[in-house]
Amino acid sequence: MTRSPSSPGFWRSPLRGPWFTSVLGVVLLAGITLLFVTGLLSYAAYNPDLSPVNDKTPDKGVLGFYLFAWPTDPHWLYRLDQGVHVTLGITLIPVLLAKLWSVVPKLFALPPARSLAHALERVSLLLLVGGGLFEFVTGVLNIQLDYVFPGSFYPLHFYGAWVFFAAFAAHAVLKTPAALRNLRRPREEEVKEVKEVEEGDLVSPRPDPPTVSRRGALWFTGGGSLLLLATTAGQNFDGPLRRTALLAPHGGADPGSGPNGFQINKTAAYAGIDPAETDDDAWRLVVTGRTGTVRLSRAQLARLPLHSAALPIACVEGWSTGDQWWRGVRLRDLAALVGHDGDPPDVFVESLQRHGAFRRAALRANQVADPRSLLALYVNGEKLSPDHGRPARIIVPAAPGVLNTKWVARLTFGDL
Amino acid sequence: MRRRFPVGSPLQLLLFCASFALAAYAGVRLLADDWFGVALWIVGTAVLHDLVLLPLYSVADRAVVRGLGAAGHREWALYVRVPAALSGLLLLVWFPLISGMTARRYRSATGLSPDGFLTRWLLITAVLFGASAVLLALRLRRATKRRPPAAH
Structure with a gap:
């Protein structure tokens, strides 16, 4: 019978046991809760309830119950939130794998169900494991631009998160008390606990001689997390720190040098921008509002009052740059130009981009009103490069990168 | 019944x-x-x-x-297990970049070179195994020094 994985004797590792699983479980309880919260905040940062163009999940229903007007302060809010979400998610992968390893004998335990509640628990565990792995896998693939998953990332990762969270919350309610008890138990009792093995209690009845202690195995798991953290976190910083992110998509060297050398999400060529359209002679900004439509050339824009703001670029993919020094026309000044004096409304932004989910985007009135929200013409003292949105791009404090529309063609002010 | x-x-x-x-x-x-x-x-x-x-x-x-x-030498298992698992973990997480399967999209979207990932992963793997080998060698030397000659 020990040849069958449903027999406890099949599992030989001396590491498995309630203490080991409980430590990993408590780490995941804290870590995944933080992932869920930062994920929900990141979702809110898109202002999906403002306009259909911002909303990739129009049938979200009550799952958007908590949405609020995303603030512009502090200006690094999205950078921090999304940086934590992605970096923490990657860092937790070894803990997740170790946790799944530690409980794998339960997957094969027989009988399949001891009671109705136990049967439901096992169905719930499929949602927990399948849903959890689905979230981690889609996230890890998306930041590497590997869009092999069945559909668009936003709805998959958002609805998947809620399915996973439903199972996760039930699991946490059921298991946390026991996990905490296991951790509080004095070390000596661990020996006794081994003798009181019940069926499916994870402790192997005929363990192999150990090659490492349980504590050592935890250090090993933590070491894996540390390695991933150390080779990923740097993609949220500039200069030598970025180079420490050895395997992360936006680690290593910057794409260019000089004022426009910082990280790019999508290049002009990728977005299908024809250089002829952004040429100073051809390009006109169309601004529409209460009093009608104004068309401005780049030279006319540059003669309007110019203001500066130091703001980062922060991407949903979990990388960001330090503050860049942007210079351009305030969005609220452009609103005033078309009849919205004093109380700027929302704005609908359209790009020259041919494709891309966010070639059109909406910004809320509080974002338009912020004096640091610009239609930028310059960055770090130079004209914007084509890849950073020449001739003009939006830059708004604390907004996700994709809402900082590049190659802007049209601004329509008014309540959305 | x-x-x-x-x-x-x-x-x-x-x-x-x-x-x-x-x-x-x-x-x-x-x-x-x-x-x-x-x-x-x-x-x-x-x-x-x-x-x-x-x-x-x-x-x-x-x-x-x-x-x-x-x-x-059952006790040497850790010196293989740790570097192999850490290297495998990095490969698992960053497989699309390391394997180059998204190289074209990556270069065209970000303007960055997709070429360094495999090299860097191999170098990290070499460092992990190398460090493990050095630790094992040090441990063996210490053990040899401590062992009395009569024990042979």
Whole structure:
């Protein structure tokens, strides 16, 4: 019978046991809760309830119950939130794998169900494991631009998160008390606990001689997390720190040098921008509002009052740059130009981009009103490069990168 | 005479009903576009992990421990296991970049070179195994020094 994985004797590792699983479980309880919260905040940062163009999940229903007007302060809010979400998610992968390893004998335990509640628990565990792995896998693939998953990332990762969270919350309610008890138990009792093995209690009845202690195995798991953290976190910083992110998509060297050398999400060529359209002679900004439509050339824009703001670029993919020094026309000044004096409304932004989910985007009135929200013409003292949105791009404090529309063609002010 | 199938804790039943209701609410939205593809992914990732990845690394680990055990050095297992697992972990997480399967899109979207990932992963792997070998060598030297000559 020990040849069958449903027999406890099949599992030989001396590491498995309630203490080991409980430590990993408590780490995941804290870590995944933080992932869920930062994920929900990141979702809110898109202002999906403002306009259909911002909303990739129009049938979200009550799952958007908590949405609020995303603030512009502090200006690094999205950078921090999304940086934590992605970096923490990657860092937790070894803990997740170790946790799944530690409980794998339960997957094969027989009988399949001891009671109705136990049967439901096992169905719930499929949602927990399948849903959890689905979230981690889609996230890890998306930041590497590997869009092999069945559909668009936003709805998959958002609805998947809620399915996973439903199972996760039930699991946490059921298991946390026991996990905490296991951790509080004095070390000596661990020996006794081994003798009181019940069926499916994870402790192997005929363990192999150990090659490492349980504590050592935890250090090993933590070491894996540390390695991933150390080779990923740097993609949220500039200069030598970025180079420490050895395997992360936006680690290593910057794409260019000089004022426009910082990280790019999508290049002009990728977005299908024809250089002829952004040429100073051809390009006109169309601004529409209460009093009608104004068309401005780049030279006319540059003669309007110019203001500066130091703001980062922060991407949903979990990388960001330090503050860049942007210079351009305030969005609220452009609103005033078309009849919205004093109380700027929302704005609908359209790009020259041919494709891309966010070639059109909406910004809320509080974002338009912020004096640091610009239609930028310059960055770090130079004209914007084509890849950073020449001739003009939006830059708004604390907004996700994709809402900082590049190659802007049209601004329509008014309540959305 | 068969005993009746027990129901279990009513509180737990309520908890699971609430959990399934929320999962179903999100689930119908998750499955709205390509229900088969998404269901396949959710079940598939769980099956791939539980029935392929985990058995594979368990068997590999057991082979290393047995092999070293047969050579009388079972305690060296860690010096292989740690660098191999860490290197494998990095490969697992960054496989699309390391394998170059998204290289064209990556270069065209970000303006960055996709070429360094494989090299860097190999270098990290070399450093991990190298450091492990140095640690093992140091341990062996210490053990040799401590051992009295008569013990041979």
